[in-house]
Amino acid sequence: MTNQPKAVALISGGLDSLLAARVVMEQGVHVEGINFYTGFCVEGHTHAIRKKDRQRPKRNNALWSAEQLGIKLHIVDIIDEYKDVVINPKHGYGSNLNPCLDCKIFMVNKAHEWMAENGFDFIITGEVVGQRPMSQRKDTMPVVARDSGAGDRLVRPLCARNLPATLPEREGWLDRDRLYGFNGRSRKPQMALAKQFGFEDYAQPAGGCCFLTDKQYSVKLADLWRTRGRREYDLDDIMLLKVGRHLRPGANFKLIVGREEGENRFLEGYRKRFINIIPTSHTGPLVLLDGEPGAADIELAARLTARFSQGRDAGCVTVAVNQPGGIAPTLLDVVPMPSEEIPMDWYV
Ligand code: SF4
Numbered sequence: 542m543t544n545q546p547k548a549v550a551l552i553s554g555g556l557d558s559l560l561a562a563r564v565v566m567e568q569g570v571h572v573e574g575i576n577f578y579t580g581f582c583v584e585g586h587t588h589a590i591r592k593k594d595r596q597r598p599k600r601n602n603a604l605w606s607a608e609q610l611g612i613k614l615h616i617v618d619i620i621d622e623y624k625d626v627v628i629n630p631k632h633g634y635g636s637n638l639n640p641c642l643d644c645k646i647f648m649v650n651k652a653h654e655w656m657a658e659n660g661f662d663f664i665i666t667g668e669v670v671g672q673r674p675m676s677q678r679k680d681t682m683p684v685v686a687r688d689s690g691a692g693d694r695l696v697r698p699l700c701a702r703n704l705p706a707t708l709p710e711r712e713g714w715l716d717r718d719r720l721y722g723f724n725g726r727s728r729k730p731q732m733a734l735a736k737q738f739g740f741e742d743y744a745q746p747a748g749g750c751c752f753l754t755d756k757q758y759s760v761k762l763a764d765l766w767r768t769r770g771r772r773e774y775d776l777d778d779i780m781l782l783k784v785g786r787h788l789r790p791g792a793n794f795k796l797i798v799g800r801e802e803g804e805n806r807f808l809e810g811y812r813k814r815f816i817n818i819i820p821t822s823h824t825g826p827l828v829l830l831d832g833e834p835g836a837a838d839i840e841l842a843a844r845l846t847a848r849f850s851q852g853r854d855a856g857c858v859t860v861a862v863n864q865p866g867g868i869a870p871t872l873l874d875v876v877p878m879p880s881e882e883i884p885m886d887w888y889v
Contacts, residue, residue: 546714547571548696549656550665551648552614553750554602556743557667557699560734562610564698565665568715572665574614575655576603577648579623580779581751602744609740619651620776627753628772632684637759639751641676642684649689656694663694663709670700671725679703699723699731752783761787764889768792768832777811781831784808787889788845794832795889796842798849813865818846821872822859825850840873847877 550562552574566572607614626647630640645668652664668677668685676685682704686695693708696715701707702722709715723730735743752758761782766772768789781797784804789795797815799805805827808817815829816839828846830839839862847858858877861870 545571547661548663548665549661550574552576552603552606554744559606561665561667561698572612574607574612576616577619580620580776581753637756639753645676645685646688649691653691664691665696668697669723670703761889788887789889790887794834794838797829799826817863818860820850820860823850823852843873843875844878847875853877
């Protein structure tokens with residue numbers, strides 16, 4: 542090869558992928574980043590929605606990483622293709638509904654396709670042997686390389702010295718001695734390297750990169766699949782699982798209750814798709830009804846809405862029930878449901 546080698550780095554927005562790209566850039570390789578948007582990504586959603594989280598930075602961490610590195614970032618929407626990974630993972634799930642090994646294989650495969658289409662030479666990930674129990678083990682590292690089709694064009698600069706030499710090392714595009722041999726769950730080596738490179742203010746080192754690792758989120762997704770009788774979802778479904786308090790009084794419907802002003806405003810965007818309830822006599826949440834509630838279910842939902850309003854201790858609360866078609870709302874006067882009458886198993 543006469544030209545400068547070119548590598549595409551998977552950039553999640555976390556510290557490891559940032560460091561991995563930088564380590565390779567140090568060796569004179571041209572690096573560009575790729576970030577895959579699955580719909581389950583944590584950043585930019587609940588933090589951006591909730592009023593109480595308003596002080597937290599709302600930056601896109603993948604873009605922030607690219608800016609720190611001074612590289613181009615390609616953000617690729619894989620929402621539809623990714624569904625099969627979540628619904629039918631060949632290697633199963635982790636402790637929640639996180640199909641980490643299949644996810645890694647899928648993303649490296651997509652990066653490999655991109656690499657071939659764009660005339661790049663190899664792929665970089667921030668994986669570290671022993672860092673994660675499911676996808677970053679010594680025995681799963683070769684599985685990701687093999688099943689993604691990337692083979693020995695997949696380089697993990699942070700732990701490369703614990704793994705067989707890759708093509709870029711054998712070809713002399715990368716000096717193996719200037720790669721690293723990190724191993725295990727400790728974050729200290731990464732933090733020390735970040736300091737050495739002058740990276741500060743990076744995303745929480747131990748933070749999960751997607752909602753599928755979250756127990757409560759996974760419970761809600763499993764509930765959605767169970768009650769619909771099929772394992773499928775669309776983007777609205779998975780966005781709404783990130784927001785509000787979810788109560789399921791019956792298999793045919795559930796309530797999504799805004800917990801604060803920011804969430805209520807977010808749910809406003811869904812009023813055209815769902816029956817929705819808002820207290821009119823008292824301040825209270827916007828509530829969406831997902832499913833096919835009957836008249837008695839709507840009455841029950843109205844009482845629950847009243848329970849979560851400022852009128853919870855009042856004898857009567859008026860709520861407006863809006864149909865998604867936009868016809869005039871129905872006003873209902875209801876008695877707020879006492880909290881002790883709400884079965885705990887309604888909370889999803
Ligand atoms: S945490 Fe989410 S995005 Fe990260 S590897 Fe696992 S499934 Fe994929």
